[in-house]
Amino acid sequence: MEQALAIADDAADVSTTLQGVTAGVEERAARMGVELRFGRAGLLDAVEHLWLGLFDHHTSVGAAGLPVIARELSWPRRRALYETLLGKPDAFVLLATRDQAAVGYVLAHIHEGADDTWPTGSRIGEIESLVVLPSVRGVGLGNLLMDAAEQRLAAVGAHDVLLRVLVGNDGARRFYQRRGMTAVMTTMLKLGSPPTERQPA
Numbered sequence: 001m002e003q004a005l006a007i008a009d010d011a012a013d014v015s016t017t018l019q020g021v022t023a024g025v026e027e028r029a030a031r032m033g034v035e036l037r038f039g040r041a042g043l044l045d046a047v048e049h050l051w052l053g054l055f056d057h058h059t060s061v062g063a064a065g066l067p068v069i070a071r072e073l074s075w076p077r078r079r080a081l082y083e084t085l086l087g088k089p090d091a092f093v094l095l096a097t098r099d100q101a102a103v104g105y106v107l108a109h110i111h112e113g114a115d116d117t118w119p120t121g122s123r124i125g126e127i128e129s130l131v132v133l134p135s136v137r138g139v140g141l142g143n144l145l146m147d148a149a150e151q152r153l154a155a156v157g158a159h160d161v162l163l164r165v166l167v168g169n170d171g172a173r174r175f176y177q178r179r180g181m182t183a184v185m186t187t188m189l190k191l192g193s194p195p196t197e198r199q200p201a
């Protein structure tokens, strides 16, 4: 079941004005019966269940063969990260709702300074998260959210976009490749902490 939406509609940092986004994206959203809104921390309560869906998805594709933390620890940590990222200039959450229920989101922020290897501009956008509710996948919402996020980033001078994909999340990797992205780096991790917080097998 989709959880009830808890958007702080009166929050000063939430806006249904889709600044930086083309009319074409707004029309596609309307055709899908989806409402898009940009915001910052005022939207975070609404994305908790979507984040947990991504945590479950990452677990279901094997979590790169490593143990994972207990599920209930994940959102508080992710929320803290989001709050930090959303404190940066031009960072945003883009939330998609349908019939008042949150069905997808993107969270993006900006790295200042041009890349030292590839010929980027002076601001590089990072898609920190992209999630679509399983029941509405495959109808174009993921592409719509990415198009809107990329347009918004470009509107503030970030024409280059990077993101990280979990090893084994092959569906998402194909999705991004179809959108013109190229795999450029692999993140390496060696776990050394005592296994006190791991999820029981």
Ligand SMILES: CC(C)(COP(=O)(O)OP(=O)(O)OC[C@H]1O[C@@H](n2cnc3c(N)ncnc32)[C@H](O)[C@@H]1OP(=O)(O)O)[C@@H](O)C(=O)NCCC(=O)NCCS
Pocket: 054, 057, 130, 131, 132, 133, 136, 137, 138, 139, 140, 141, 142, 143, 144, 164, 165, 166, 169, 171, 172, 175, 178
């Ligand atoms: C990756 C993800 C965001 C894509 O969202 P989406 O709304 O399904 O994307 P779209 O419908 O715009 O496009 C999906 C593509 O797969 C195809 N597709 C068909 N059925 C599908 C299904 N059940 N699920 C996913 N994709 C499907 C679509 O036709 C489309 O192909 P195209 O790009 O060649 O047109 C979504 O699958 C998701 O939330 N996955 C789990 C979380 C995740 O992995 N996020 C990325 C973390 S890096």
